[in-house]
Amino acid sequence: MAAARHGAFHRLTVAAVDRLTDDSVALTLSVPAELREVYRHAPGQHLTLRRSGPEGTEVRRTYSICTPAPAPDGPGPARLRVGVRLVEGGEFSTYAHKEIAAGDELDVMVPAGRFVLDPAAAPAGAHYAAVVGGSGVTPLLSIVASVLGARPDTRFCLIRSDRTAASTMFLDEVADLKDRYPERFQLVTVLSREEQEAGLPSGRLDRERLTALLPALLPVDAVAGWFLCGPFGLVQGAERALRELGVDRGRIHEEIFHVDGTPATAAPATGSVSASHSRVTARLDGRSGSWPVQDGESLLDAVLRNRADAPYACKGGVCGTCRAFLVRGEVRMDRNFALEEEETEAGFVLACQSHAVSEEVEIDFDR
Incomplete structure (x- = not known):
């Protein structure tokens, strides 16, 4: 079959809408047999969903695939799943939470993104780690499940930050990974607005805290790849902590899910033309x-x-x-x-x- 075109959309049927928390849902999409090759994805890639807006405009939003990637020598995926967190005033997230139902059809772009981990490229005995916040856990579900499932010699440490236990997305899916790979999957949970009965004290995972925490959890310099995903502030703080700990920039991979405010734009270059x-x-x-x-x-x-x-x-x-x-x-x-x-x-x-x-x-x- 020919390779998928850049930016190509296809109509996919919604197989299920599962409520994860009060402000998040998971959408499961059915992929017909004739499209399964074009929706073959790497662990960590995302889908762009599209709907028509007022006066012929379009609303597009990108959501990470949380299902494991198909084996390279196996068939393409029959189903894809994404998590959608409700954003205040968010046109698509509100639509997903209030209107989308099983049986509906959605315009879905072919998988894209380079925040990925290829299990076949993992060094023997590789140890990976991730620092994620909120819905930033979504692509890590695919990455962790894919690499641990394909490479029994690998290990993964997932450090996740959420506001409260009730707001934590994909609790059951992460718990299942822990049950499936108890010796190779390390899970560390931090709640920023709620104390836990056991585990780390509450509070934000900022640069200062991560700089002290990470060396206590795992051998930082032995980690083959760090995956940072979530709001801009968390990702920026985690990157600065890792650089202070001597981690080479080439081993740090980032995906931003939300940027607060609008940073100043770059100044026009000297000699620019109209x-x-x-x-x-x-x-x-x-x-x-x-x-x-x-x-x-x-x-x-x-x-x-x-x-x-x-x-x-x-x-x-x-x-x-x-x-x-x-x-x-x-x-x-x-x-x-x-x-x-x-x-x-x-x-x-x-x-x-x-x-x-x-x-x-x-x-x-x-x-």
């Missing part, structure tokens, strides 16, 4: 086109005016769905919470946050 005088050439699914960039427009919006199938989800520099390789030209990228340092150094940009600085810019979504 966007109205710029053109963007974009390659997508083997086809290239070249179009003018309108004043103040991002590269993604310029491409979308001419190619409605250009991949995107959040348009906020968080999900990384619009990642593209900068073939030539110069751009200014306002925000980046999705690409790792190695990716930006290699020439990748977020099209939704990139503005033309040179008169000619060429990007490649196929890289």
Whole structure:
């Protein structure tokens, strides 16, 4: 079967809607046999769900897949599951909580994302660890289950932070992993607003606390890979703690689920030209086109005016769905919470946050 196209959506049926907490649900999606190969996913990838908004607008939201990845030599997934936490004023999360029911159909983009762990690439006897907050546990369900299931020589330590026990998503699923792999799966739970009968004292997992806590839990320098996922503040604090503990940046992998406020945008580069005088050439699914960039427009919006199938989800520099390789030209990228340092150094940009600085810019979504 041909490879899945970037940004392609298919209609999938909702098999079940399970309430996890008062403010979160899990959606299980059925994948028909003819689409199972295009929905084959790596542990940690996500799905983008789409619904029509008012006056022909679209609402897109990205949610991590929490089901284990299929074996490379096995069939693609028959079902996919994602967790949706209710966000105040959130258009899609409110829709998921109040309207979506079993039997409904949803527009679902093919899996995407690079916050992944390939079990086949794990070194012999590898020890992995994760620090997650709230719904940031979702991709780790897939990562932990996949690597421990495929590689019986690996170990995983999951450190999760939640507000209260009642607000903790996927309690049963994490408990099942602990029962299934008691010797190889270490679970550490911290509640920020509620005391536990046993375990760590309550409080936020900030940089200072993690710097003291992590060496007491596991051999920090022996961990093959660290996976940080959740709100921006937690991920930033965990990264700083790990760097202070001497962890190489290449062993730290991050995915941001929420950014409070709007960081200041980057200043325009010296010598920048008017966007109205710029053109963007974009390659997508083997086809290239070249179009003018309108004043103040991002590269993604310029491409979308001419190619409605250009991949995107959040348009906020968080999900990384619009990642593209900068073939030539110069751009200014306002925000980046999705690409790792190695990716930006290699020439990748977020099209939704990139503005033309040179008169000619060429990007490649196929890289």
